[in-house]
Amino acid sequence: MTASTITGAADLVQEALEVYREDPAAVAALQGYAKRLAEPLRIAVAGMVKAGKSTLLNAILGEEIAPTDTGECTRIVTWYRYGHTPRITLYPVEGEPRRLPVKRVDGRLVFVLGNVQSNEVDRLDVEWPSPGLRDMTLIDTPGIASLSGDVSARSTSFLTPEDTPSEADAIIYLMRHMHASDLRFLESFKDTEAGRSGTVNALAVLSRADEVGAGRIDSLISAGEIAERYRRDHSLRKLALGVVPVAGLLAQSARSLRQSDFEALQLLAAMERAEREKLLLSADRFLRAAGPEELTTAARASLLERFGLFGIRLAVVLIRNGFAEPTPLAHELARRSGLDPLIDMLGRQFQARAEALKARTALVGVAALLRTSPREGTGHLAAALERLQVNAHEFRELLLLATLRTTGVSLDPELANEAEGLIGGWGAASHVRLGLEADAGPEQLAAGARRYLERWRAVAENPLTDRSALDACRVVIRSCEGVVAQCAVQLAHQPA
Structure with a gap:
């Protein structure tokens, strides 16, 4: 933004x-x-x-x-x-x-x-x-x-x-x-x-x-x-x-894993496999079973409430496969929870996109007010509102993203999917737009953006490109130019 x-x-x-x-x-x-x-x-x-x-x-x-x-x-x-x-x-x-x-x-x-x-x-x-x-x-x-x-x-x-x-x-x-x-x-x-x-x-x-x-x-x-x-x-x-x-339940409990949870799960992991599998067949069996002796009824109920059977089963498997400390186990459970x-x-x-989303909300609010409470002296507000909505590239990206995902544009499916990525459909960061790794430097990002820029300029200049797709091409080109410009600024500030 x-x-x-x-x-x-x-x-x-x-x-x-x-x-x-x-x-x-x-x-x-x-x-x-x-x-x-x-x-x-x-x-x-x-x-x-x-x-x-x-x-x-x-x-x-x-x-x-x-x-x-x-x-x-x-x-x-x-x-x-x-x-x-x-x-x-x-x-x-x-x-x-x-x-x-x-x-x-x-x-x-x-x-x-x-x-x-x-x-x-x-x-x-x-x-x-x-x-x-x-x-x-x-x-x-x-x-x-x-x-x-x-x-x-x-x-x-x-x-x-x-x-x-x-x-x-x-x-x-x-x-x-x-x-x-x-x-x-x-x-x-x-x-x-x-x-x-x-x-x-x-x-x-x-x-x-x-x-x-x-x-x-x-x-x-x-x-x-x-x-x-x-x-x-x-x-x-x-x-x-x-x-x-x-x-969600596993994610919540993994992010707030307690030492008592970990110790209870360790007791289950130490059981013989056949006995443990019988114990974890159902929630009712888990609560009523006798072993292991050190696992109290209250501890069982707490584990079931916090992790569910899925979380207990997964945690036990992970402990048996080497996650022998609470913190690594918590991180792995959170990762596997999605x-x-x-x-x-x-x-x-x-x-x-936080700034763009917030600014969009403010502009939409002003537009609604102008429509529902019209009065003299608001002509300059309407004109300024229109200029912002038309000229702000972030809003044009959001609009094109919605169009690509609803009515679509007259582009080859492969190009449409590429356009969605370049305007930030999978994430607004430059490396995500270009399909590069997170550690890509400004030179690599700029090179990637220029390749896409040449490709989309050729699409826009092709006489066979439908006129209805030209606006989409212009938005994509502007997004690529934005990445190139951003990289130029970063390179200019790098030490010699």
Whole structure:
């Protein structure tokens, strides 16, 4: 995102504040957009009831601070922001905000609402000193398609408002299977004001992926094949940037592995194979079996709750194959849970585009205000808005990405796929765009970009290229030129 585009979006919001200074509602909305430009990217975690949203959020943060039970708190929109000290603030539907006590039980954060019911709460705001929250704000939302209409309405009105941008800049959407209801929600999110700006800004997660193979050790391999099939599905491909399988419970427990967990798993790994396999046939058998003697009933229940049978089986196999210390075991369990690819994709698709996504939200908000509250003296705002939307290359990339994944362009399939990569469809970093290794230097990046630049200039100049594809060619060419220019700056600053 160029500084001129960021500055332009901020300046436009300030100009709009001056024009609408006598309209309290408009001022509040515009101040919100200005605040969003200065804050980390907002990423909401959404999905149907029991999709594992809070569990995945905990896994991403590496701490158990989001409630995963079925209590009142899971019915409330909860924001998780970075803060130097832990703090929880309750914002009621009516009345003034108030602090809640910060209480941890057995390592987990507990929200003490007192006698307040979820329908009386607008949102909870949690500030936490987690490094993962420095660059993004995570928003946990109630389950969509809940038996309670009020609970579902809370999520849909928050994520898909009718006439304003969504409160979230991007969404991680969890689904256990690809149902029509999942597609309907993603379609509605894409059809919000932000979505109509021509952006695909949702990432799908095949959650509870270990259940795909009934808890077998190879469950995630099967889940990966299903996720790839979903990713290629035409209906989902136009709504989500990718599909990642994740065993959320295992990911959460791996990121917060305790010494007591490790010692209990060691006891299981030391058993004779035949006896251990009998023990792990079912959850009921695992809880009721007699051996090993040192493993108490409470320890068994804790392991089952935290890891599930899949996680226990996998951890035992890893311990027997040389992961004899807690930290290496935790890292390997997290890797095998599918969490690492998800975090990598969050970085490549969302955080690398954070400024563009935030600026887009602000511009869409100003556009909605001009349309719904027209007044004299806004002509210069509309003109400035149009210039930013047309001239900002980042927005043109986002628009072309959405077009490639929906209606398509008149390009050979191989070229269309190449274009998707070069404009950042698989990640915004230069090496990802060019299909090079992460350690590629500026000279190698520049050489790769020039090769693609020559190729796409030839496509654009070819008289057989459809006129409808020329705009796509220009965007790709501009993206390649941007990489070359960036590399030139890096090379100029290298020591002689």
